[in-house]
Amino acid sequence: MEITPLLQSIFGLVAILAILIFLLFLPSGKKKKEKSAKNPTTPQREAQKTDLPHLRAIVKNKKSTTKELEQALELVIRHHGNIHPKLGARPHPDFDIYMDLLFTICRHPNSSKDIIINFDKDLCRLNPEYKKEINEAITKGLNSRRV
Numbered sequence: 001m002e003i004t005p006l007l008q009s010i011f012g013l014v015a016i017l018a019i020l021i022f023l024l025f026l027p028s029g030k031k032k033k034e035k036s037a038k039n040p041t042t043p044q045r046e047a048q049k050t051d052l053p054h055l056r057a058i059v060k061n062k063k064s065t066t067k068e069l070e071q072a073l074e075l076v077i078r079h080h081g082n083i084h085p086k087l088g089a090r091p092h093p094d095f096d097i098y099m100d101l102l103f104t105i106c107r108h109p110n111s112s113k114d115i116i117i118n119f120d121k122d123l124c125r126l127n128p129e130y131k132k133e134i135n136e137a138i139t140k141g142l143n144s145r146r147v
Helices: 004-038 043-048 052-060 066-080 095-107 113-126 128-143
Strands: none
Touching: 052 066, 052 095, 066 095, 066 113, 095 113, 095 128, 113 128
């Protein structure tokens, strides 16, 4: 047996292995660049997204800052503050979204009493027929907080 073909195949496998290792570490550098490019978000870009699911996602994100929460709730009041009228004695099914928002705000780690009170006041001011349900949702949210 000759040793030359054996050595050539070993060197070929080492070269392929080196290329695969290089390709393995190449994409990780791109991810870091993408993350750093996403970090400098401007408040104007976020202010343009006023749809309710996007604003709910901001409130539900446990890493949202107090300032982000205030801005998101202000946009909720400004663009989605009016709840559909009650259906007789029952609240409209869309009110569940607002109940979830209230409950989430009360439990959020970066929420403050000022944020909760301001959102409560504004929502009650715009929807006086839902005042009882809003107060119940806030009470349940505050009672479920860990002390």
